[in-house]
Structures are given as C-alpha cells and as structure tokens.
Amino acid sequence: MIKCTLGQLAKMINVENDVMEFQNIEIAGVSFDTRLIEPGNLFVALIGDANDGHKYVDIAFEKGAAAVLWQKDVPNPPKNKPVLQVEDTLRALQDLAHSYRKQNSAKVIAITGSNGKTTTKDIVAAVFSEDYKVHKTDGNFNNHIGLPLTILAMEETTEIAILEMGMSGKGEIALLTRIAEPDAAIITNIGEAHLQDLGSREAIADAKLEIVEGLPKNGLLIYPGNEPLLVKKVSSLKQFNTCTFGETSENDIYAIDITIEENGSNFIVPGLSDEPLFLPISGKHNIMNALAAILAAKEFLISPTSIRAGLKSVKLSNMRMxxxxxxxxxxxxxxxxxxxxxxxxxxxxxxxxxxxxxxxxxxxxxxxxxxxxxxxxxxxxxxxxxxxxxxxxxxxxxxxxxxxxxxxxxxxxxxxxxxxxxxxxxxxxxxxxxxxxxxxxxxxxxxxxxxxxxxxxxx
Missing domain, CATH: 3.90.190.20 (Mur ligase, C-terminal domain)
Known part of the structure; x- marks a missing residue:
C-alpha cells in the first residue's frame, strides 16, 4: 500500500493549504469508509449522492486516521489536525492513485469488456502469479473510486498489477485508463450490457475501446478477433501493438480439441503445447477468457510450463461458476x-x-x-x-x-x-x-x- 509522509503526499497532488506543520506525519494506506479504516490510513472525505464523508472525519481520527483529505468548499474543517484541503476530494484520490502508479515500477494489465472481466482477471492473476508478485482488483472495485483504491493498496514491491475496469457510460473507461496507464489491455468481448445507457453495441464497442487511451505506443491491446465491431475499429488505431484471440485459426491464438466437463475444460492451443491445457472452469466462453490471459502471459515472457500451472490453479470470485x-x-x-x-x-x-x-x-x-x-x-x-x-x-x-x-x-x-x-x-x-x-x-x-x-x- 502507499506509504509516505504528508510532505511527500503534498507533492503528489495539489494541496491548497499549508501542511508544513504536519509534513513528517506518515500515512499508510487510504480509506473512504470509517467502518473499514485502519490506524495510519489517509481518510478521503468523499461527497456522494446520499452521503458526505466530511460528516465522519472526527470518527476517522478517533479510529486512528493519520490525516484527512478535505474538500475546500466544505466549511469548518477540523482545527489543529492534519487536514489537507483540495479542490475536489474524488479528483484528488484519482490524482494520488495516478501519481503512485507512476512512482511504482509495476507493469499494469487492464481488463474491460461486457462480460468476463472478473473471470479473466482471476485467470490472468493465476497465470502471472507463477512468475511474478501480483496485485489484482479485489471484488468489484473497478470504477472511478474502486480502481484508485486498488492502485493505492498495491505494495511497492508489486511486479504486475491486474486492474479490472468497469463502466456504465461513455468516458468512464477513458478516465480509468488515464489513471492506470496500462502496459497491456484486454477487451474480453462486446455484449449487450449497458445498452440502456449507450443505445447500441457499436457505442459499447467505442466505450470499451477507450481503454487504449492510456496505452503507450509500444503497449499491447488484446481483443477478440471474431468481433467485427472491434476488428473494424482497431484497424484504424495503429499507435500500439495488437493480438487477437478467438474460435478460428485467423486469430493469433485459438483453441482446438475442446472438451468440457463439470470440473473444467481441456483444450489445446496450437503453437503453445501439443498437450491439453486444463482450466478448472467449465464453458467455451471461459476458454476464450483463458486465451486472452495466455496472450498477455506470452507478452511478458511467461513460459508454457508456468502458463499450464497457472491455468490449473485458477480460483474464481464468488458467485461466478x-x-x-x-x-x-x-x-x-x-x-x-x-x-x-x-x-x-x-x-x-x-x-x-x-x-x-x-x-x-x-x-x-x-x-x-x-x-x-x-x-x-x-x-x-x-x-x-x-x-x-x-x-x-x-x-x-x-x-x-x-x-x-x-x-x-x-x-x-x-x-x-x-x-x-x-x-x-x-x-x-x-x-x-x-x-x-x-x-x-x-x-x-x-x-x-x-x-x-x-x-x-x-x-
């Protein structure tokens, strides 16, 4: 998790009051919920539709918060307390996460899609954990608040961060990818989720493709090559590398000799191994998720032996298969x-x-x-x-x-x-x-x- 002094923190985000008096106070971790706060945390007073975190600042200090981010247009900040005033507490949380991500040497893999984001995240984490120290999104912490908190919870020694990116409307993935600046990005598929907000599958594809806005020029986009909406749009985006997965041999990776049973799926990936791989999750759609994970693993030079072992060890989040x-x-x-x-x-x-x-x-x-x-x-x-x-x-x-x-x-x-x-x-x-x-x-x-x-x- 993030560990720094308030003096250091004030250089990572735009703090508008003088914190010199408290510059040597150390924070360890970040929280916006006093029910979950731990001693030493930085408490972020977020303003929501139904609640205002500023009401709970005193409780946060009582529970051991080391300091508080306070929105400057909210009156009556606590006196003689380590309070950092910012223009907007949510934006400050996001800026802090982005700054911490830039300081950290971890490589970032971002995952979005209409379906299969969490399953793919779990598969990628299992495979990469064979060779790297991995940090991944916990539960559904994949939005404009959850993703910054996920980044800020990352240990400084993390080598690979696997970040799930969810959305309900246009522009949300763009925000998340700018915060995370991923080295590689996976789009699992384009389905019908969010049609109520976006109106068409083409609009959903556009929204998911916002993920490339955070990719560097040598970054990698992994996407389903049998999805015409993505193939058409990605072909016009040449500033990064691409790989495809899917059901047919036209893709960079595909599966053959598939057998599906209750306890999982066996399949062969041509060019990777002549022996079947085992994924302890049933379903052809989950094999597709595994293919995306394999492409990411190959990009980071993970061996076929480690890929095989990682797939075999996958455990899914609750209520998924x-x-x-x-x-x-x-x-x-x-x-x-x-x-x-x-x-x-x-x-x-x-x-x-x-x-x-x-x-x-x-x-x-x-x-x-x-x-x-x-x-x-x-x-x-x-x-x-x-x-x-x-x-x-x-x-x-x-x-x-x-x-x-x-x-x-x-x-x-x-x-x-x-x-x-x-x-x-x-x-x-x-x-x-x-x-x-x-x-x-x-x-x-x-x-x-x-x-x-x-x-x-x-x-």
Whole structure:
C-alpha cells in the first residue's frame, strides 16, 4: 500500500493549504469508509449522492486516521489536525492513485469488456502469479473510486498489477485508463450490457475501446478477433501493438480439441503445447477468457510450463461458476453474479453440452440494463432453450417472464414455471426436483437469485 509522509503526499497532488506543520506525519494506506479504516490510513472525505464523508472525519481520527483529505468548499474543517484541503476530494484520490502508479515500477494489465472481466482477471492473476508478485482488483472495485483504491493498496514491491475496469457510460473507461496507464489491455468481448445507457453495441464497442487511451505506443491491446465491431475499429488505431484471440485459426491464438466437463475444460492451443491445457472452469466462453490471459502471459515472457500451472490453479470470485451440492443429490451451478444475453447464452450452452447424464433445470432471472429491446432479448433466450436438453424452465422476475414466453414455442406448459415470489419458486422447485438433476441459476446481480440458491443447498 502507499506509504509516505504528508510532505511527500503534498507533492503528489495539489494541496491548497499549508501542511508544513504536519509534513513528517506518515500515512499508510487510504480509506473512504470509517467502518473499514485502519490506524495510519489517509481518510478521503468523499461527497456522494446520499452521503458526505466530511460528516465522519472526527470518527476517522478517533479510529486512528493519520490525516484527512478535505474538500475546500466544505466549511469548518477540523482545527489543529492534519487536514489537507483540495479542490475536489474524488479528483484528488484519482490524482494520488495516478501519481503512485507512476512512482511504482509495476507493469499494469487492464481488463474491460461486457462480460468476463472478473473471470479473466482471476485467470490472468493465476497465470502471472507463477512468475511474478501480483496485485489484482479485489471484488468489484473497478470504477472511478474502486480502481484508485486498488492502485493505492498495491505494495511497492508489486511486479504486475491486474486492474479490472468497469463502466456504465461513455468516458468512464477513458478516465480509468488515464489513471492506470496500462502496459497491456484486454477487451474480453462486446455484449449487450449497458445498452440502456449507450443505445447500441457499436457505442459499447467505442466505450470499451477507450481503454487504449492510456496505452503507450509500444503497449499491447488484446481483443477478440471474431468481433467485427472491434476488428473494424482497431484497424484504424495503429499507435500500439495488437493480438487477437478467438474460435478460428485467423486469430493469433485459438483453441482446438475442446472438451468440457463439470470440473473444467481441456483444450489445446496450437503453437503453445501439443498437450491439453486444463482450466478448472467449465464453458467455451471461459476458454476464450483463458486465451486472452495466455496472450498477455506470452507478452511478458511467461513460459508454457508456468502458463499450464497457472491455468490449473485458477480460483474464481464468488458467485461466478460456483458448483455446490444441492438437495436430493442435485448439483447446483450458481452463476448469478451478473447476466446479459451473451453471458446467459454462454452458460446455458455449456450446461446443455455437458457430457453428463443428469437432467438439467434452469432457473433464470431478469437481465437488467438492456434498454428498449429488453423484452426481445429475454424472449430470444427462451426461444433458444433446447427442450431435448432442459427438463424444466423456471423464471423469476417481471422481465424473465418473457424468457418463459419464448420457451413456450418449444416446451409444453407443464415444464415452464414463472414466479415473482422467491418463496413460491423455492417451494415448487423443491417439489419438482426428483434427485440427481443439475440446476443452473443465472440472473443479474440486482435480482439476488443467490437467496434461492442458498435455499437449495445441502445443510
């Protein structure tokens, strides 16, 4: 984590008051939440829509904060305390992170995309950890506040920083990449998430490509070569190096001889190894994420042996492709952290193609932030479900009912169940499960479908 004196800190950002009296005070780490603050932290008083961190400055000092960033237009800063006044506390936090990143010798890999950002981050971290000291984004700390905090939490001895970059609108990735100045950037895919805000997949592609604004001229952009929107746009951007991954041999890296089972995926990468690589995550879409990680690893001269070992050791963040033992001998796949049409199709396809004799049940909730075509997207998911592979379709939520509507084109009514009440869903699911089925749970995070998952687990 960042460790410096207030005198040093005042040279890293624009501090508008005289801190000479406190210049030798040392800070270690940064926090904006008094519930999580640790002794020695710099407390940043952020102003949000619903709360103002300046109200908690006294508590921060009581809990051991070494100093505070205070926005100068807020009245009554504490007297005789190490308070650094700045024009804007959020901007100061971001500027501090950028300055610390510039001082640190770590190489930075930035990751964005409509789906698969966190999974790809976890895969990249596992592979790079074989040869380097790695720091990565924790949880979903991937926005204009979380990314600066992630950088400032980085140890000075870090060799590789893996930073996830999320967005909800235009300009957000540009801000994050300017703060992080990555040496390499990965775009996982272009899906439908954020259509509500951006309006089209082309606009989403433009927003994701903002990530290159922070790349140096010798930097590397890794992107899916089977995505026409990106291929067209990247071809006009020649100031950095590029590599592609995908399903076909036209890409710089691709996979063959793919086999997918519950405990993971085996695949061969031509030119890397004649022996299959093992990724302990199921699904072709996750193999694509692994290919992006392999390209990054090759750029940083990581050996095939280390790549193989790193892939084998991958562990995912919570509620992403989690397998559990369920009631009556069922197996439960909880992938309910987030959802978009692209992500939902990918995991349903994986479940349908699993070499497994279990009967399959899908429990699908609302996909949020899809804009004016949200009903159509849900209906399409239902229409694409295979009645020869799926035993029952359960939906939860006012949008997911359109998945049920689409499924009725191929499924008889007695195999489709719609709910807006989780208790009723749980009760009927309990009734219909006979034993030994595989149950997939998938929905956007706001649906909180994990509440249903937890009710179906073995206690």
């Amino acid at each position: 989690e397998w559990h033992d369920g009631i009556k001998g069922t197996r439960i796949l909880n992938d309910a952290y987030n959802a978009s049409p692209t992500a939902m199709r990918a995991v349903i396809s994986m479940v349908e193609k699993l070499a497994d004799e279990r009967e399959k049940i899908v429990v699908l909730g609302d996909m949020l932030e899809l804009g004016e075509k949200e009903v159509e997207f849900h209906e399409q998911i239902g229409e694409e479900l295979n009645p020869d592979k799926i035993k029952y379709v359960f939906t939860y939520g006012p949008l997911a009912k359109h998945i049920a509507s689409g499924a009725r084109l191929h499924f008889p009514d007695e195999r489709i169940f719609e709910f807006n009440d989780k208790e009723k869903l749980i009760n009927v699911l309990n009734e219909k499960v006979e034993g030994n089925e595989l149950i997939l749970f998938k929905a956007s995070r706001g649906v909180k479908l994990e509440e249903v998952v937890n009710a179906m687990l073995v206690r």
